[in-house]
Each structure stands twice: as structure tokens, then as C-alpha cells.
Amino acid sequence: MDGMAHATEDSLIPVASYARTSQDTPQGDARGVRHQHRINERRAREHGCVVVATYTDNARNATKDDRERPGFDHLLADLHRGHAFTAGPLRGVVAVADDRLYRRPEDLVRFMAALTSAPGRVYVDRDGMRDPYSKACLLQGVDSLQEALAEGKMRSRRLQDWHWSRAMDGLPHSGPRPFGWQEDRQTLHAVESELVRKAIEHRVTGGSMGHVAREWDALGVTGTRGGRPNPQTVTQIITAPRVYGFRANRGELLIDPDAGKPLIGAWQAIVTPERWVEVCSTFSAGSLYMHRGPLSPRLTDRKAGPKYLVSGFLRCGECDQLMGGGKSSRSRKSPYNYMCASGRGCGRCAISGPLVEEAVEMLLFPTDGQGRVRLPEPMRQRWLSGEMEFEEKRKVIASVFTHLVIRPGKKGCGIWDHSRVVPVWKWADRVEAAGPAA
Template identity: 80%
Template sequence: MDLMRHTTEGGLIPVASYARTSQDTSKHVARGVRDQHRINEHTAKEHGCVVVATYTDNARNATKGDRQRPGFDHLLADLHRGHAFTAGPLWGVVAVADDRLYRRPEDFIRFMAALTAQPGRVYVGRDGLRDPYTKAGLLQGAESLQGAVAEGRMRSRRTQDWHWSRAMDGLPHSGPRPFGWLEDRLTLHPLEAELVRKAIEDRIAGRSMSQVAREWVALGVTGTRGGRPNPQTVTQIITAPRVCGFRANRGELLIAPDTDRPVVGAWQAIVSPEQWTAVCATFAAGSLHMHRGPLSPRLTDRKAGPKYLASGFLRCGAEAEGGGVCGQLLGGSKAASRRSPYNYTCAAGRGCGRCAISGPLVEEAIERLLFPRGGEGKIRLPEPMRVRWRSGGMGFEEKRKVIASVFTHLTITPGKKGCGTWDHSRVVPAWKWVDRLAVPDPVE
């Protein structure tokens, strides 16, 4: 490769440094990624390169496909573009190990496509420069991927076994504090436990979950992570086996092999097993705690997931009753209109209930933001990506990944009554890496 024309004034190849850790320390000092960048700078210098831009994903898992890595996405976007915003051209990438960059085949393909988007680039590892355009370079990367996949599966199996063993011993979950219990996860929270008990009794008596959720909101109740109660979260809370003392693991009620009865946890129960069974009987199976969660099976045996392209990205921009902006997520739902077969709406009770927008309008506005006419916009995505998006060659999940890599969210402002035309300016983007972009404007 002829690299001389891609060097800096000092004769060094400008490269990007990428660092990632799966976990941070309890003090969140990000020491791991700082050490990686330091090593990357030393490695780059040893092999005739210089780090001109850094990309970081601190405490970001790369094994699971549903975990976002904004630093990695930013690196790929800049590689496709050919330069960093402030650092100039990029002609390579340096990392302490391949598994910092990718642990899944999908990410390996994305990385190699971005790195080789222009000729003459290099990958810098601890063992020296690697030519990503040759068969040997690809095989070396593929071997690293194979090792990372095997290691990820082994770690995942160990983690699953650890959680299963804790569950069989009747120990509580190691995650966030469950609603209804104190921080020790064993002792009942005096106020929250009473709310859960009353909600179970009210549901058995025929009360709707919307009514229960509104009552909790009126009382100022928040979840253990600070969120506002809604019918779905309250349903999950009152149908969880832990409310009657039973232990579940990975959506399955655990049975003790010596007694053939459910494993009983070490924590205090809120209601009796009979009451838990009675409240679960009031719901369809697809609504129960045991059948919820990402990609879990529902009544149709299909994998659960977003149904509409912009689900999870839209926030209500209507004015809240107490001032400020509502800010609640907009949900997708069918509509009886040929022009707008589905809408995104702010649900009353969870939000203000005063904002709705046509689904096709939102998605057309998002496409205009991603691929502006004339190519003059806040970002410039690769031309092959635009062609695949518009031709139908890009699938639903891939489109959502593109949206997630570009926007933190999109705010929907209220529409004007009597307006018969689509107003794309109602979709206001919040860009990622806003410090590197001009102040965002609505879609024209």
C-alpha cells in the first residue's frame, strides 16, 4: 500500500483510537478506557502512526446485540465520511485488541466495511500494522472474531449458571431493587408493599390497571429507577412471582426437585400464593410478568419487538400542565385512515394525551433528516446506505439501528388544527454528538 500520501507533516499516519470496557469501577472513574487510549497512543507511535481522534464506549457491552455503543457508531460514521469533524482525515484505527471493537459477526462486518470504505487504510494492533484489504488481514480479523464469540458464549453461560444457582438457593435478584422491598431486597418497604397489596386486591375485584396506575401517579409514586407508573409496569409488578415469595429465573418459575413445588425465596412475601394465582388469572398470558421482556414469547409464539419504525425514539413536545414539556414517549397504534394507517400518540395517564402525529409523516421526516436533498444536512451518510434504505433493501431492524446511531430522540411538537398538509417541521431531532454539530433545526 502507498501510505505516503496519507501521512501528516511529520510523516505519521493519522489514525483513530478506540477504547471500550464492559464495566466501570464502582467510582465510575473510567480508568480502563483511559489506560487503553494511552496504550493505543504508544502503539500508534511505535508503528509510524499518530492518534488524531479518540472514540470511547465506557461500560458498554459488545456481546449483546441490543446494547448501544455510541462511540463505535460514531467511529464508523467518521470512517465512512473519511474524516473526523475536528481532527481531519482518518487513515486507520488502533485498538488494544480486536475484541474491544467487535464481538459479534455483525459488528465485524460493519467495522470492516467502514474501515475499507476508502483505499489505503490500516488497522494498528499490538502486533503491528495490518492490511485490511488482503486475505491474510481478513483471516486474522475473522480468527479474532471467532475467539471473541467463543469467549462471549462461555462468559454468558457462566453468568446464566451463576444466576440460576442463586435462584435455586432462594436468593433475590442481583439487579435493581424490586418495587415493594428495601435495598436489602429481603425486607418489605412499608409504603410500596402496601401499594402492591392493594393493587392486587383491586385487580382481583375487577379494577382496571389504568385506574391503578393513575392512582399511583396522583400519589406521587415513582419506580425504583425514578419512572412514572403506567399500566404495563404495574402489571409486571403485581404478577411477578416474588410478590408471593416464589423464585423465577429467566421467565421460568423454578421448581424444587425434592418437593416438586415452587422454590421459595428468602425475602418477605406481600401476598399469598393463592392471591398471586388469582391476580394472574385476570390477565392474558402475554401480559404476565413471566412472558414479558425483550424478545420473549407471547401468545402468538412470535418474538416481541417494536412494531413501528420510530417506536421508542419519539417524545411528546406538548406543554405539560405544570409547565415545561411533557417529554413522554409516544406509542404507535393503528388508525382508521388510508393516508395514515397508524399514528404515534402521547397516552393520557402516562403523559399529557394532547399530542399525536401520523406515522408515515414521522418516518418521511426521519428519512429527510438522514438523507437530505442535495446532500446538504447535519450529517452525510454513505450513498449505498441511502440507496438501500429507499429501495427497500434495508430491513426494519437495520433501519432502527441507523436511527439509533444518529439521534438520541426526536421531539414531536403539537399540530395545528385544520392544517390539511403534512408539516415535517413538527419532527425536531436531537442529534448524537451535538457538540460536534450545529444547533439542530426542524425538518423543512
């Protein structure tokens, strides 16, 4: 294993232990990842290594590309750096199996690039110590990836079939309790169902969802997961087929094969089925429950997803609510702004869109090279040259920042103030206290 690190009688090879589970135990005690780290420590000792740093992703799926794995991202950053902040140098990785580290081709490439970014690295798994620089190790990784992909597809098909079969029996979904029903998902919740019924009547008579959202918020109403009501969630609730007794699955209304009519669910409806068409006709195509989400067809040619680079990452410095983007007709320099919407937030904070994105770029790629994070040089070149696509830029932002706080501006100030953009870094305990953009 040329180029690999070797343990001596006086020292052991310092390695990082990585553990991941897709789901936590019902008790929420992270037992699975603890067991993996214990196994990793034993295997490290057996092969002349010592675990000096641990990286954990508990209850984190590695199959879907929209799932964040902060532990994995932190491991790769430290491997590129060659050093764990408090533990010292890193010269390898130990994991119980390849599929704990990667289940997608992109993650395999990222992991191997980080692991072999410096000479003398090792990789330890259930089969022992492997040479990450060898062709055999790479082929073994590809084989493990193919097995993981096949297993993931099989599980996905089984799960989809299970949900479809339940839906065809008219049974409610197995997710969180829907707003308007009790925990059994069949009996109406007296207060919530009445709120939904009134919201439907309000909409049919020409009312707005913003008015309903503000009214619910004033009453202290929250969603079944604790979120505050907003026009989007209210729209989703009142256009959901289950409100009218219908059963849907994966964005499609299910049809009874015998009767040729929409399938009726085994729960109490809030209003009559005839009301559904009437309510849906008041909304524009593409905004309804049946046409939402990545798995659902859309009625328009408009591509779903954020329009502005940092949408979903900004929080108001006054009320801590998310800020949305919108066009501006008042300034040529700022064709769009990010704003804290009144009703959902305080409505008192707004900032130029280009200003924010310029500040984010300065935080990611400081001109003096002395920023809080050090991203790979090829990434910096692709970003600054314009070669990096919109979605990839958002993934870079998501991998570095938890969110960014926008401080209130000064009225009448005619210059751009980058210090209004205050980053909240991921793994803040590993990074020195962050200040505003320079």
C-alpha cells in the same frame, strides 16, 4: 504493505484511538478506557503514528446486538468520511486488541468496510502495524472474532449457571432492588409493599392498571430506578412471582425437586401464593411477568416488539413523554397515529404516523444530498426501494437520532407539516445545529 500510509520524517500518520470496556469500575471513574487510550498513544508513536481523535465506549457491551455503541458508530462514520470534524484527516485506527472493536461478525464487517473505504489506511494493535487490505489481516481478524465468540459463550454459560444456582437456593436476584422490598431484597418496604398489596386487591375486584398508575404518579411514587409508573410496569410488578413468595429464573417458575412444588424464596412475601393465580387470570396471555422479555416464552403467537417504525423514538413537545403508536379510523391518509397518552403524558399531542416516517426519511436521505448526516449510498437505495427490513430500518434510525421531538400541531390544519418533527441528533457536538425536517 502496498497501499498503506507511511510516516515520513516530517509527518506522522494521523490515526483514531478507540477504547471500550464492558463494565466501569465500582468508582465509576472510567479508568479502564483511560488506560487503553494511554496505551494506544504509546503504540501509535512507536509505529510512526499520532492520535488525533479519540472514540470511547465506557461500560458498553459489544456481544449483544441490542447494545448501542455510540463511540464505535461515530468512529465508523468518520472513517467513511475520512475526516474527524475538529481533528482533521483520519488515516487509520489504533486499539489495544481486536475484541475492543468487535465481538460480532456484523461489527467486523462494518469496521473493515469503514477502515478500507479509502486507500492508504493503517491499523495498529498490540502486534504492531497491520495492512487492513491484506488477506492475512482479514484472517487474523476472523481468528480474533472466533476467540471472542467462544469466550463470550463461555462467560454467558457461567453467568446463567450462577444465577440458576442462586435461584435454586431461594436467594433473591442480584440486580436492582425490586419494588416493594428494602435494599437487602428480603425485608418488605413498608410503603411500597402496601401499595403493591392494594394494587393486587384493586385488580382482582376488576380495577384497571391505568388507574393504579395514575394514583401512584399522583402520590409521587417512582420505580427503584427513578421511572414514573405506567400500566405496563404496574402489571409487571403485581404479577411477579416474588410478590407471592415464589422464585423464578429466566421466565420460568422454579420447582423444588424434592417437594415437586414451586420453590419458595428466602424473602417476605407481600400476599399469599394462592393470590398469584387469581391475579394472573385477570390479564390476557402474553402480558404477564412470566412471559415478558426476549428470553421468556410467550403464551400467544403474537411476535413481541414494536409495530410502528419510530415507536420508542418520539417525544411529546409539550411534556417530553414518549409517544406511542395506534390505529386511526378517522383518516385514510393516516391509518395510524403517534400519540402522547393521557395519564402517562399530557395527552394533547398527536401526529400522523406516515407523516412522521416521511419526515424521518427526508432527514436521513435528503433529496439535495446536503443533510446533517451522509449515510452510504447502498443504504439509501435499499431503504427507498423497500428492500430494507423493518428491524434494520429501526437500527439505522437508532444510530442517527437520540430521539425526535414532535411539536404540537395546529387545529384544523389540513396539510402535512414536516417541521413538526424536530430531530435530536446523536453526537450533536459534532454536527451543526439541527433544525426541523424540511
